[in-house]
Amino acid sequence: MSPNPHVAIVGATGAVGAEMIQTLERRRFPAGRLTLLASARSAGKSLKFRGEPHPVQELKPDSFRGIDIALFSAGGGISREFAPRAAADGCVVVDNSSAFRMDDRVPLVVPEINAADIAAHAGIIANPNCTTAITLMALYPLHRAFGVRRIFASSYQAVSGTGARAIEELRRQVAQIVAGQPVTREVYPHQIAFNVLPHVDSFLPTGYTKEEMKMQNEGRKIMHHPSFRASVTCVRVPVYRAHSIAVSAEFDKPVSLDAARAALQGAPGLAIVDCPEKSEYPMPLFVAEKYDCEIGRLRLDCALDNGLCFWVAGDQLLKGAALNAVQIAEELLRLPR
Amino acid sequence: MSPNPHVAIVGATGAVGAEMIQTLERRRFPAGRLTLLASARSAGKSLKFRGEPHPVQELKPDSFRGIDIALFSAGGGISREFAPRAAADGCVVVDNSSAFRMDDRVPLVVPEINAADIAAHAGIIANPNCTTAITLMALYPLHRAFGVRRIFASSYQAVSGTGARAIEELRRQVAQIVAGQPVTREVYPHQIAFNVLPHVDSFLPTGYTKEEMKMQNEGRKIMHHPSFRASVTCVRVPVYRAHSIAVSAEFDKPVSLDAARAALQGAPGLAIVDCPEKSEYPMPLFVAEKYDCEIGRLRLDCALDNGLCFWVAGDQLLKGAALNAVQIAEELLRLPR
Numbered sequence: 001m002s003p004n005p006h007v008a009i010v011g012a013t014g015a016v017g018a019e020m021i022q023t024l025e026r027r028r029f030p031a032g033r034l035t036l037l038a039s040a041r042s043a044g045k046s047l048k049f050r051g052e053p054h055p056v057q058e059l060k061p062d063s064f065r066g067i068d069i070a071l072f073s074a075g076g077g078i079s080r081e082f083a084p085r086a087a088a089d090g091c092v093v094v095d096n097s098s099a100f101r102m103d104d105r106v107p108l109v110v111p112e113i114n115a116a117d118i119a120a121h122a123g124i125i126a127n128p129n130c131t132t133a134i135t136l137m138a139l140y141p142l143h144r145a146f147g148v149r150r151i152f153a154s155s156y157q158a159v160s161g162t163g164a165r166a167i168e169e170l171r172r173q174v175a176q177i178v179a180g181q182p183v184t185r186e187v188y189p190h191q192i193a194f195n196v197l198p199h200v201d202s203f204l205p206t207g208y209t210k211e212e213m214k215m216q217n218e219g220r221k222i223m224h225h226p227s228f229r230a231s232v233t234c235v236r237v238p239v240y241r242a243h244s245i246a247v248s249a250e251f252d253k254p255v256s257l258d259a260a261r262a263a264l265q266g267a268p269g270l271a272i273v274d275c276p277e278k279s280e281y282p283m284p285l286f287v288a289e290k291y292d293c294e295i296g297r298l299r300l301d302c303a304l305d306n307g308l309c310f311w312v313a314g315d316q317l318l319k320g321a322a323l324n325a326v327q328i329a330e331e332l333l334r335l336p337r
Numbered sequence: 338m339s340p341n342p343h344v345a346i347v348g349a350t351g352a353v354g355a356e357m358i359q360t361l362e363r364r365r366f367p368a369g370r371l372t373l374l375a376s377a378r379s380a381g382k383s384l385k386f387r388g389e390p391h392p393v394q395e396l397k398p399d400s401f402r403g404i405d406i407a408l409f410s411a412g413g414g415i416s417r418e419f420a421p422r423a424a425a426d427g428c429v430v431v432d433n434s435s436a437f438r439m440d441d442r443v444p445l446v447v448p449e450i451n452a453a454d455i456a457a458h459a460g461i462i463a464n465p466n467c468t469t470a471i472t473l474m475a476l477y478p479l480h481r482a483f484g485v486r487r488i489f490a491s492s493y494q495a496v497s498g499t500g501a502r503a504i505e506e507l508r509r510q511v512a513q514i515v516a517g518q519p520v521t522r523e524v525y526p527h528q529i530a531f532n533v534l535p536h537v538d539s540f541l542p543t544g545y546t547k548e549e550m551k552m553q554n555e556g557r558k559i560m561h562h563p564s565f566r567a568s569v570t571c572v573r574v575p576v577y578r579a580h581s582i583a584v585s586a587e588f589d590k591p592v593s594l595d596a597a598r599a600a601l602q603g604a605p606g607l608a609i610v611d612c613p614e615k616s617e618y619p620m621p622l623f624v625a626e627k628y629d630c631e632i633g634r635l636r637l638d639c640a641l642d643n644g645l646c647f648w649v650a651g652d653q654l655l656k657g658a659a660l661n662a663v664q665i666a667e668e669l670l671r672l673p674r
Contacts (some may be wrong), residue, residue, distance in 0.1 A: 154491035154583040189616035207636025231640035233583035246491040246570035280524035299544025303568035
């Protein structure tokens with residue numbers, strides 16, 4: 001890998017794409033060149049990177065010739081179609097979709113947890129589900145200390161996880177309600193303003209959604225923990241940005257609050273915000289646009305014998321998507337040539 | 338008890354008080370007279386009952402002479418001060434505050450679950466916590482079928498649970514944001530518009546809030562199940578009305594979806610709204626102003642061996658407060674004289 005790689009962003013005009021451009025810039029990623037790719041509909045637009053306008057080009061099968069690293073965030077269909085072609089052209093793909101996450105040949109990586117898995121890539125590396133990544137940022141340090149057996153979790157997911165059109169839908173519905181107008185829907189099956197929807201992603205025959213099962217499936221792969229169990233309810237809430245997750249976690253070893261805090265204290269990418277008597281705890285409004293995830297409301301779980309209950313929040317466009325992808329790209333630069 | 342009792346509402350001008358008046362009227366409660374009581378600040382106002390204006394009177398120690406049933410919803414302090422006086426004057430108090438719920442001499446009642454406990458009252462009967470009542474409406478039929486051991490739950494609680502001022506706070510903050518003005522706070526410690534707060538009621542030394550522990554403490558008393566365990570995270574969400582709760586429940590006996598549905602089917606006060614493939618599940622926006630609680634998202638829990646995961650929503654001003662209180666009053670009329 002060149003020390004100044006030619007980077008492409010696929011889905012550059014989407015909510016995550018915009019964050020990818022900004023994150024590359026803010027973290028001073030040493031890209032030699034940046035190519036922005038999107039559907040024909042968005043081609044011709046121009047986006048700024050390091051103060052310079054960059055044209056958005058139409059994504060085509062031969063778009064990846066000469067590209068070193070491609071960050072994909074344009075949905076599973078685009079990834080399935082174009083990521084293998086990009087890899088065949090010698091480009092390393094960091095894919096934000098769910099298309100390849102459970103593929104045995106594809107590392108699924110949260111760099112703070114399993115950066116070492118990246119070395120085994122064969123051209124594609126997967127970025128995990130946003131809710132899973134944020135939860136694991138808090139859970140993994142506790143797992144290392146106590147050995148997690150299973151978790152029970154409920155999410156509070158922001159509309160930006162669905163994309164730019166969902167942000168617009170919440171904004172429009174709120175304006176309609178304030179103006180006393182009828183509420184219109186385009187993205188979600190029900191009004192999201194002043195409502196919550198226990199429905200993220202599509203339903204499986206078991207009654208869980210795909211999103212809900214990602215916690216267990218992706219968590220097992222990322223933590224190298226094949227017996228990890230996770231029962232999750234994923235819920236969309238009328239918040240613009242950042243996901244929150246309430247977790248009860250059962251461990252193999254006895255837990256204590258002091259040992260738990262010690263385990264969390266030095267964890268990279270995680271801040272402890274836990275002073276409830278001063279009303280200090282993580283909240284989506286205040287974790288939005290931050291790189292670090294935040295854990296708080298830490299307590300011994302009253303319904304588990306070796307359990308901890310906690311609350312974690314993180315910006316799902318950053319740690320749940322763009323930041324994690326850029327961190328993987330940074331790790332790629334550190335691989336021996 | 339007279340078949341046409343003289344009823345008083347204490348806290349008549351509050352969010353729950355207004356629902357109590359309306360619920361008495363809609364359920365054709367055979368009140369011979371209705372007396373509305375509130376603080377000196379609200380005295381002099383007039384509220385309609387059965388089409389007739391009723392003056393709001395100032396609550397005083399002698400307000401309960403001649404009253405048969407008093408529905409209290411004016412906070413724990415008022416209940417502690419006035420409920421025992423009312424009872425001493427021969428009035429039966431149905432108290433919506435937490436003041437007497439855990440008192441051994443005070444029945445704590447959800448009529449669909451433990452109406453029989455009412456007969457043992459000594460002048461005061463307690464209405465349970467709203468989140469607890471709504472959760473138990475779904476859990477109790479499953480407990481009867483399978484024997485619940487413990488639950489892990491997370492709530493999505495509407496601002497009206499805090500009262501009329503909190504409804505106004507959410508409305509004001511949304512209007513401020515739409516108008517591009519700075520957001521002001523009076524009720525909650527942080528902005529609630531487009532945010533979620535993992536903070537309902539005050540914090541205990543264990544790290545749980547009082548609200549969170551009500552599920553276990555009140556659940557044990559209502560279900561007559563002293564070993565019931567409940568680990569809960571209570572979260573305020575920007576929803577005006579109706580609470581929702583995500584639950585993982587572990588049972589003594591093996592569970593099946595068919596047996597669970599059969600147990601829920603005939604449960605009084607509960608509707609099954611569970612057709613996820615048609616995007617049908619309970620939501621606060623649509624359960625608001627309904628008497629019945631709604632259960633959906635029912636599935637075998639993937640992290641428990643005898644477990645069910647489900648989602649329940651209910652109007653916390655009705656089943657969580659006013660309706661439950663009026664139902665208790667209805668039961669009082671059925672007691673043998």
